[in-house]
Amino acid sequence: xxxxxAVAARELRERWILFPASLASGFxxxxxxxFGVRRGDAAFVGVFGAAxxxxxxxxxxxxxxxxxxxxxxxxxxxxSRPLPWGTIWGGKWLAALVLxxxxxxxxxxxxxxxxxxxxxxxxxxxxxLRAALDGPGAAPLFVIVVLGVGLxxxxxxxxxxxxxxxxxxxxxxxxALWATRRYVAPLWLYGVLGKEQWSLTLALLxxxxxxxxxxxxxxxxxxxxxxxxxxxxxxxxxxxxGLSLAVAAGxxxxxxxxGPDAVRVHAVTRDAAGRWIYVEGSGPHRGxxxxxxxxxxxxxxxxxxxxxxxxxxxxxxxxxxSADGRFGALSGAAGGGAALKLLDLREAAPRVTEVRLESSPxxxxxxxxxxxxxxxxxxxxxxxxASLYALPSGRRVATTTILPGWRPAAARYLAEGAxxxxxxxxxxxxxxxxxxxxxxVVDLAVDGASSGTTFPLTAAIDPMSGLRAVLPDADxxxxxxxxxxxxxxxxxxxxxxxxxxxxxxxIPALFLADGRIVVEGRGGDxxxxxxxxxxxxxxxxxxKLADFELPLGPCVLGTGPEVAPGRxxxxxxxxxxxxxxxxVVDLAxxxxxxxxxxxxxxVDFWGVPPTISTGAGPxxxxxxxxxxxxxxxxxxxxxxRRVLTGPGAPRGERISAR
Amino acid sequence: MSAETTAAVAAxxxxxxxxxxxxxxxxxxxxxxxxxxxxxxxxxxxLLGRNGAGKSSLLRVLLGQRPPAKGRVRLLGDDPWTxxxxxxxxxxVVPEEPDAPPEMTPLALSALCGRxxxxxxAPAVAERFRRFEVPADRAFGRLSKxxxxxxxxxxxxxxxxxxxxxxxxxxxxxxxxxDAVFRExxxxxxxxxxxxxxxxxxxxxxxxxxxxxxxxxGGRLALAGRLEALKAERGLSLEQLFASVAGTRAADGPxxxxxx
Numbered sequence: 001x002x003x004x005x006a007v008a009a010r011e012l013r014e015r016w017i018l019f020p021a022s023l024a025s026g027f028x029x030x031x032x033x034x035f036g037v038r039r040g041d042a043a044f045v046g047v048f049g050a051a052x053x054x055x056x057x058x059x060x061x062x063x064x065x066x067x068x069x070x071x072x073x074x075x076x077x078x079x080s081r082p083l084p085w086g087t088i089w090g091g092k093w094l095a096a097l098v099l100x101x102x103x104x105x106x107x108x109x110x111x112x113x114x115x116x117x118x119x120x121x122x123x124x125x126x127x128x129l130r131a132a133l134d135g136p137g138a139a140p141l142f143v144i145v146v147l148g149v150g151l152x153x154x155x156x157x158x159x160x161x162x163x164x165x166x167x168x169x170x171x172x173x174x175x176a177l178w179a180t181r182r183y184v185a186p187l188w189l190y191g192v193l194g195k196e197q198w199s200l201t202l203a204l205l206x207x208x209x210x211x212x213x214x215x216x217x218x219x220x221x222x223x224x225x226x227x228x229x230x231x232x233x234x235x236x237x238x239x240x241x242g243l244s245l246a247v248a249a250g251x252x253x254x255x256x257x258x259g260p261d262a263v264r265v266h267a268v269t270r271d272a273a274g275r276w277i278y279v280e281g282s283g284p285h286r287g288x289x290x291x292x293x294x295x296x297x298x299x300x301x302x303x304x305x306x307x308x309x310x311x312x313x314x315x316x317x318x319x320x321x322s323a324d325g326r327f328g329a330l331s332g333a334a335g336g337g338a339a340l341k342l343l344d345l346r347e348a349a350p351r352v353t354e355v356r357l358e359s360s361p362x363x364x365x366x367x368x369x370x371x372x373x374x375x376x377x378x379x380x381x382x383x384x385x386a387s388l389y390a391l392p393s394g395r396r397v398a399t400t401t402i403l404p405g406w407r408p409a410a411a412r413y414l415a416e417g418a419x420x421x422x423x424x425x426x427x428x429x430x431x432x433x434x435x436x437x438x439x440x441v442v443d444l445a446v447d448g449a450s451s452g453t454t455f456p457l458t459a460a461i462d463p464m465s466g467l468r469a470v471l472p473d474a475d476x477x478x479x480x481x482x483x484x485x486x487x488x489x490x491x492x493x494x495x496x497x498x499x500x501x502x503x504x505x506x507i508p509a510l511f512l513a514d515g516r517i518v519v520e521g522r523g524g525d526x527x528x529x530x531x532x533x534x535x536x537x538x539x540x541x542x543x544k545l546a547d548f549e550l551p552l553g554p555c556v557l558g559t560g561p562e563v564a565p566g567r568x569x570x571x572x573x574x575x576x577x578x579x580x581x582x583x584v585v586d587l588a589x590x591x592x593x594x595x596x597x598x599x600x601x602x603v604d605f606w607g608v609p610p611t612i613s614t615g616a617g618p619x620x621x622x623x624x625x626x627x628x629x630x631x632x633x634x635x636x637x638x639x640x641r642r643v644l645t646g647p648g649a650p651r652g653e654r655i656s657a658r
Numbered sequence: 659m660s661a662e663t664t665a666a667v668a669a670x671x672x673x674x675x676x677x678x679x680x681x682x683x684x685x686x687x688x689x690x691x692x693x694x695x696x697x698x699x700x701x702x703x704x705l706l707g708r709n710g711a712g713k714s715s716l717l718r719v720l721l722g723q724r725p726p727a728k729g730r731v732r733l734l735g736d737d738p739w740t741x742x743x744x745x746x747x748x749x750x751v752v753p754e755e756p757d758a759p760p761e762m763t764p765l766a767l768s769a770l771c772g773r774x775x776x777x778x779x780a781p782a783v784a785e786r787f788r789r790f791e792v793p794a795d796r797a798f799g800r801l802s803k804x805x806x807x808x809x810x811x812x813x814x815x816x817x818x819x820x821x822x823x824x825x826x827x828x829x830x831x832x833x834x835x836x837d838a839v840f841r842e843x844x845x846x847x848x849x850x851x852x853x854x855x856x857x858x859x860x861x862x863x864x865x866x867x868x869x870x871x872x873x874x875x876g877g878r879l880a881l882a883g884r885l886e887a888l889k890a891e892r893g894l895s896l897e898q899l900f901a902s903v904a905g906t907r908a909a910d911g912p913x914x915x916x917x918x
Contacts, residue, residue: 006773014761077757079723081774082747224723227684 003083007091008098015061015099022053022103026110039115046111054104055148061099062152065092066218070226071160079224089219093212096149140201143208150211154233157218161230172238176245183249192255192287210240256291258283259654260302260645263291264629268602271321274621276328276345278319279631279645280305294319294328294343294350295644297621297633300652303343303350305330318604319343320371320378327375329391333362338380340369342392349655355394360387368408372416377446379419381408386421386444400450406440409469412476417446420476420491424461424469436460437483439470441494455494459484462505473511478540482506486519488542498542510560510568515540518568518587520557521547533557535570537587548590550583561601561622563636567593569622571600582624584636599624602631672735674699674821674853675720680729682715689715690877692729697870702847702854704864704885707874708904713857714754716874717825720855721751734821747775750814750852754825756806760799764792764809768816775817786812790838804835811842824856828863836863843867865896875904 029046033039069075078088112128158166184203186192193199214237222229263281270277280292292305320329328343328350338360344351361382363369370379377388377397383406387399402408406423413419420443425436437460442452461469461483469482477491486501486509501507503522510518521534531554537546550557550570558571563584571582582601584594602623620637623644630646643649675697682690689712697703707713718724720733722742731738733745758767764787772778787794790808792801798809807827814822822843828836843854844867858864864871865885872882880903881888888899 003774006770010759010762010770014759073753073755074757074759076721076723076751076753077759078774079742080721080746080749080751080753081771082743082745082776083774084743224718228724 004087004091004094007078007083007088008095011061011065011092011095012099018057018060018099018103019106022057022106023109025049025053026107029111030114043111043115046108046115050104050107053107054100054145057100057103058096058145058148059152061096062149063156065096065149066153066215066229067156067160067226070157070222070224070229073224075224085220085223089216092219093149093215097145100145100149140197140204143201143204146208146212147204150208150215153215153218154211154237157226157230157233161226163227163230165227165231165234169234169238172234172241176238176241179245179249183245183252186289187248187252187255187287190287190289192252192285192289194286206240206244210237210244213237213240255283255285255287255289256304258285258291259651260293260295260631261649261651262647263293263645264647265602265625265631265645266629267318267604268623268625268631269318269321269604270623271325271328271345272323272619273325274619274623274633275325276321277623277631277633277644278321278328278330280318281629281645284647292330293645295652296348296655297642297644299348300644300650301348301655302652303655320369322371322375323373324375327371327391329369329371329375329378331363331367331369337361338363338367340378340391340394342375353392355389355392357387357389357394358396360389360396366407368411368421370411370413370419372413372419374416376416379411379413379421379444381411381421381423381442383407383426386411386419386442386450388419388444388446390446397446398444398448398450400442400444400452402442403440405436409439410472410479412472412474414443414476419444420472422470422472422479422491439481439494441492443492453493455489457481457483458487458499468506471509471511473515478511480509480511480517488517488538498538500538500542500544501536508557508559510562512562512568512587513565516545516587517542518559520559533572535559535585535587535590546587546590548585548587550585550590551592552583558601563622563634564620569596569601596624596634598626599632601625672699672732673697674701674734675703675855676730676732678730680716680719680731681727682712682719682724683727684715688727688877690874693874693879695872695879695882697853697855699853700847700851701870702843702856702868703870703872704868705855705857705872705874706859706861706864706900706904707857708859711874711904712877713874714825717753717823717857720823721749722746747777747817748820750817750819750822752807752810752814752822752824752827754827754829756798756803756810758798758806758810758813760797762798763796764794764798764801764812767798767809767813771813771816777817779816779818783812783816786815786842790842804831807831807835807839811839815842818850819852822852822854824854824858826858826860827856828858828860836860840864840867861897861900871896871899873900873903880904 028049029042032042032045117128158169188199214233217236218229218233221232260279262284265279265281268277268279275296275298276294277297278292278294280290282288283291294303326346328345330341332339332341335356338357340355340357342353342355357380360380366383368381375391377390380387380389383402385399385401388397389395390397402423405426407426409422409424411419411421420441423440423442425438437457438454439457440452440454442450444450471480472491479489479491481487481489482505485499485503486507487499488497489495490497500517500519501522507522508520512518517538519536519538521536532549533552533555535548535550536544538544552572555572555574558573559568562568566587567584568587569582570585582596582599583592586593602625621633621635624632624634626632628646630649631644633642633644673696677693677695680690680693681688705713719726719731720738722738722745725739734748736745738745762770765784768780768783772780784794790812792805792808798806801809811827827839831839840863847854856864868885871885871888873880881899885896889895892899894902
């Protein structure tokens with residue numbers, strides 16, 4: 001210890017000028033009030049100054065304590081004494097840490113004494129020290145000091161050695177940044193490690209540890225030879241960083257390895273025949289990484305969402321399925337624009353094709369996608385335009401501009417080569433939210449023909465519910481709008497066909513395969529007409545056909561899906577509790593013909609149009625979710641029930657995409 | 659007699675410095691290749707060679723500051739790479755370039771060395787400063803080259819080393835300073851029987867004090883032996899011996915010269 005302190009004292013003695021300089025700089029904030037600067041602002045200048053001085057001290061001593069001494073041939077003085085390398089290393093680091101910390105403290109003494117924290121209305125009593133420790137905390141500050149000194153030492157050693165290892169360092173730095181972006185950033189951004197301070201401290205701690213271990217190797221192995229020291233420093237540092245990144249990558253891969261049997265499913269989309277479903281949900285691990293699986297419901301085999309190159313701040317968009325059931329598409333971003341991962345579902349192992357959509361802006365949560373019935377094109381609507389892209393080339397075949405102040409609410413294909421989008425006023429324009437009781441419809445065809453019509457609404461659509469407030473039917477010929485009631489409108493012009501229900505908010509409704517409309521019945525003031533919920537049935541043009549009182553207590557109804565011609569599932573929600581059972585209601589008699597205990601319809605993704613059925617009627621296969629977030633497949637033709645996903649569900653084989 | 663004592667006696671009887679097939683390299687560049695040499699205890703051994711012959715690189719290996727690429731080195735019977743700390747308590751070093759902290763005065767340097775060595779004769783060091791006419795209260799960095807060399811020599815002798823390694827200690831010194839350095843070495847030899855291993859270009863100065871000599875040329879040992887015997891055998895002065903050996907390139911095998 002005596003020798004270590006002697007080495008440290010020698011280092012401090014060489015740089016003694018920093019002590020009075022730091023103290024002197026601490027008086028600078030005291031003169032600021034004389035120039036009209038408020039005391040609080042002067043104290044802020046003091047904090048900034050002390051931190052800057054400590055950082056500068058870290059750089060100065062970090063870059064000189066080993067690298068400069070080795071380059072100048074001065075390390076030999078210590079190495080030719082009976083000093084273990086640990087004493088030389090420890091003495092140098094001790095001096096560096098003392099110098100950096102004391103520089104900061106000395107620079108803070110004058111102004112903290114002159115401006116007591118209590119006089120500035122601080123929240124930590126009258127103790128600046130307590131404020132510093134309560135704020136960022138002593139441990140993170142210490143780690144940052146070590147980091148500053150270590151980084152300065154690494155940089156100085158690397159550049160002073162002028163060895164080819166510098167190139168390797170730069171290459172490894174790029175590799176480490178890439179690995180961090182790919183494996184560490186998701187852990188943090190998806191909350192797996194938590195976004196709390198400790199996870200950032202842990203990352204900095206590992207970096208500091210790498211620099212410390214590197215400098216140990218630098219002294220123990222490199223000794224007075226700067227090139228050899230650089231090599232030892234690099235190897236040790238990158239070994240620590242590499243090991244840390246490997247652990248992080250392993251953890252991330254483990255997090256992502258969860259299968260459909262482990263996730264709590266939040267949303268489901270399905271193809272027309274009910275063979276394929278795409279689910280997203282949260283895994284058994286901490287965080288909110290959206291696990292996504294394309295599941296073959298006939299075999300239980302599943303494909304994890306292909307590609308990790310999508311944005312980290314990804315939002316759930318669901319999978320689009322072509323009506324013919326041959327293709328699925330996942331939207332995302334690539335190369336600064338929108339992109340699709342097109343999955344050919346004709347084989348047991350889907351073939352994935354990455355399609356970049358020509359001249360498209362990157363998608364946001366407001367962008368709407370629709371896949372043509374045979375997946376020959378995709379319709380993309382964003383706030384500045386709507387375009388049709390040929391698939392699988394991604395070439396833009398038609399486009400039309402969307403005027404400012406609109407955003408897409410829904411998009412549908414009318415036929416293979418023609419698509420339609422419905423727009424609502426953008427809530428980004430101040431004052432436009434409530435004032436604009438209007439909508440706009442835009443048609444676009446692959447031959448480039450386009451048209452747009454603005455039509456009035458009864459009332460402005462609530463921007464918070466805009467995504468659910470516009471419900472087109474399967475072929476886009478009719479729409480239901482929730483604008484102070486539920487209104488049936490012509491899909492092409494927006495002309496009012498009939499007012500179905502009066503009342504505020506989004507009113508649950510369902511288009512049946514035969515064109516009829518099922519709606520939750522309400523009274524004139526928007527309340528249910530009686531203590532029991534009612535189901536109203538309308539024909540294609542909005543003429544009321546039936547009013548059924550359901551044998552349920554007061555609740556908000558959910559309607560759909562249509563599980564057989566004229567038979568719909570009705571769910572009853574009593575906030576905040578989910579439905580305890582769903583009922584199948586026969587619309588001919590109004591009677592409940594089946595009860596599905598503990599099940600409710602699987603929720604689809606917002607903004608994803610339901611796949612258009614090519615059959616004559618509704619499919620018999622439908623998907624439900626239980627309270628434990630299992631997805632249950634029910635074939636209403638045969639009565640077969642099968643659990644597909646969720647904690648403890650049977651796990652099928654993992655499919656590799658081609 | 660215990661095994662340890664026997665080993666200690668054997669070590670004490672062995673050479674102060676021993677190199678066996680020593681190769682020193684920087685990357686792929688070999689500076690010294692296959693050097694085999696023994697330095698008897700109590701001798702003054704002069705290692706001669708032209709610039710780039712590898713003398714300073716050899717010193718770094720002897721001081722445990724870098725490991726040999728191949729071969730074996732023993733300093734006072736121990737491996738300097740693995741036993742550097744204990745060996746440096748028995749070895750004094752005067753480097754080619756004075757490496758003491760420039761902001762410290764010679765007296766402060768002596769005090770610092772006193773804390774780093776378990777045995778330190780501060781009065782003797784101060785006496786040497788006086789004898790060398792070194793201003794002991796002036797920062798080391800502000801001393802002349804000769805004064806710096808004198809300070810380094812005084813510090814190297816402060817702990818009574820068994821072995822003194824001097825790397826071209828008179829390089830750039832005037833005649834008076836050079837004589838003072840060698841007088842001091844000879845004086846210490848007379849007092850304590852210290853072994854001195856000197857690398858130098860200064861043939862005339864070393865000729866008067868060295869009893870053994872080796873000449874490195876092109877990274878290889880070109881000549882080694884007792885100085886008087888070599889001179890008598892060939893009928894040449896040291897200068898003529900050096901010119902005859904180092905004036906031409908070594909014939910057997912290329913050894914890259916590098917600046918270290």
